[in-house]
Amino acid sequence: MRKRSIAFKLGLYFSLALLAFALVAGSVFFLLFKKQNITLTQKQLEDRAAAIADTFGTFISAEGSGSGKHGEASHGSGAGNGSGNGMGYAAYIRFLDDIAMADVWVVDADHNLVTPTTHEGHQAPAPTYNYADLPADAETVVDQAFGGQVTASEGFSGLLNTPTLTVGAPVRDSSGNVQAVVLLHSPVEGIESAANEGFRTLAISLCVALVIGIGFAVLLARSFTKPMKEMQVIAGRLAGGDYTAASHIERQDEIGQLAGSLDTLSHQLKLSSEEHERFQKMQQTFFSNISHELKTPVTVLCGSLEALTGGVVTDPDQVAAYHQEMYAESLALKRLVNDLLDLSRLQNAEFRLNMERVNLCDIISEVRRSAQNMAKEKELTVTTEMDTGLYFMQGDYLRLRQLLMIAMSNAIKFSPRGGQIEMCLSENILTISDHGCGISAEEQKHIFERFYKTLSEENAEGTGLGLPIAKEIAERHGIGLTVTSEEGQGTTVTLELPGRETATV
Structure with a gap:
């Protein structure tokens, strides 16, 4: 199995961490960016819908004051595009639709739905919608707007066959009464495209940052492993008996502490080696001295015994002198042996003193x-x-x-x-x-x-x-x-x- 270095593992771990961070940060940013875009677009639509509602309220008030001259247009049908006032509304709505850069619908007090039409031949025929076609969510928006609230919903998306954000605003007459509701539709495609463009920009930025981050991660991993490799070499030298090896790494972190411990170990091993060598020399000297101490009395004893047993010495005074010398040498041997035995006993942990x-x-x-x-x-x-x-x-x-x-x-x-x-x-x-x-x-x-x-x-x-x-x-x-x-x-x-x-x- 192939061995992988710590530098490779650290670089990989750092890179994975950076990648995970980039994915999480990018996802969160994209969602927040999209939500913020929708919020801003909704706010803009609400402002525009309120402005259109005010303008349309003025239009309704003007239409009401001139109803005597235009009585024939005072009643609209219940159909989608209507007639009479419906035709007047439709023309005015087309005008608002052009300047608002969004689809503008109006629901009057009788819940008649008025949308831009093409009766004057300026556009291709537009789809015809009735109030009864509105989904439940859309009706809720209309009801809330008739209640005097400015509301927003995506409930019209199914009716319009495209993702759409719709804002409903109440249209008030000069007396402040709600006479109609303005519905302002804006496709969500623009919001989605802006969010996608922002996401692409973010993704490119994160990729560049990730590449740079991986480079720094590799450098950081090598900075960690370099002193470790040096300590590995030092450990090898120590294992080989070179106790002069030292890393001399000075860092205020765990690696520095480890290097310091390794240097201390090297120093202690050096002292122990020197102590061992000195002890061996002392032991050799001791055995040499002991050998000499043993050799001298043994030689004297052997020589004296040979002289006595061989009959070389027969004079009583000389025989007594030989005996005295042999006794003195035996005492020296006894003293040496006793010292060795005493030291051996005392150094034995199992030896008990008579306390x-x-x-x-x-x-x-x-x-x-x-x-x-x-x-x-x-x-x-x-x-x-x-x-x-x-x-x-x-x-x-x-x-x-x-x-x-x-x-x-x-x-x-x-x-x-x-x-x-x-x-x-x-x-x-x-x-x-x-x-x-x-x-x-x-x-x-x-x-x-x-x-x-x-x-x-x-x-x-x-x-x-x-x-x-x-x-x-x-x-x-x-x-x-x-x-x-x-x-x-x-x-x-x-x-x-x-x-x-x-x-x-």
Whole structure:
């Protein structure tokens, strides 16, 4: 099945909408135009009929005043063209018919119908009509006109065999009495032809406007689809791994928002790719370090065991020294394995801590005693300052102790000989500060990442897992852990503790 572009569909939809609008607007305009033409024609006919009625009223009054001299013409017959007065009416009607540019009929008070005749031989014979021939609608017009109203109807169309608009107007004498009715007929063909001509003009105008509108619709559709095609190319580049791709489309609409989201996605993918690459490098470095850490003690252990089992070393003092070295290397292996296991457990969401009500002050005191023993070799001073002796909270005693020991071990490791380390608990803030070499701003961004460790001499025995483990323990307890440091000035580890529980007796 052939695929159709959005531009084609939009252009088609816009064109159909314009076409529908043109048809509706044209139809409405044609109907209104035709109705307006009929209304105007009717109004003109009514004005002309009223004027003719006034003129005919004057004629009737004059005829009435001269009836003594023309008594022989004072009575018309009931026929269509009549005689006597009918002949006078007919001649006068022919005159009015010529100047009115419409057919003029008269119905007198006796309901005799007088129409233009050809008795004088000026025209071809005209059809003869009687009042009895009038349809019901036509009689209604006559009756309303005798009632003093000016009315209009198309009821004479069947009688005249052509679409006709007829207006009836009352003819009043000098006393204001209705003596007759003037019927003014005008063919509707002129109105229809004018309306049709107007419709043709409108149709041509709408066609031209439609062609122009379709052109604009196509341009508008392309303006919509152009940025979409650009975003399609960007999406293809992203799918291919090119995370530097960006649309740079700036529009204040939904398309602009979509382009912005695509650019944001590209940027995030680029950052994720860089993070992944950096993580892989760190992981490779870690495995390299772990391999080295494992290789060294394993080599020492193997060499020592070979010397002992092969009888190369038999002196009791040397044998004891070999045993001591093997023990030290086994402790290093144990420490490395334990760190890996701890981090793996803490990162497992299903691993449950032994949560209970503990006194943090007891843990701080125990860590201080352990740290003092560790600090003796470097002649360090460890001090503690607590604003309370009781700080109860929910936690895992051993894991909280491990968290504080990691921070304290790092402080001891990076402190100069004879330095000082301070632990301070104030309200819900616990800080551990040293005055060692500090950490650079660049390194501070990565200290909580797995496998990351500084390459300084003081950290030669580190595995790069201590602070990640501390971070996991802190998060499990709802403790905020931050590290602030300045090179050459020292480092401070800050623990923002959850609110203390009320002591119970």
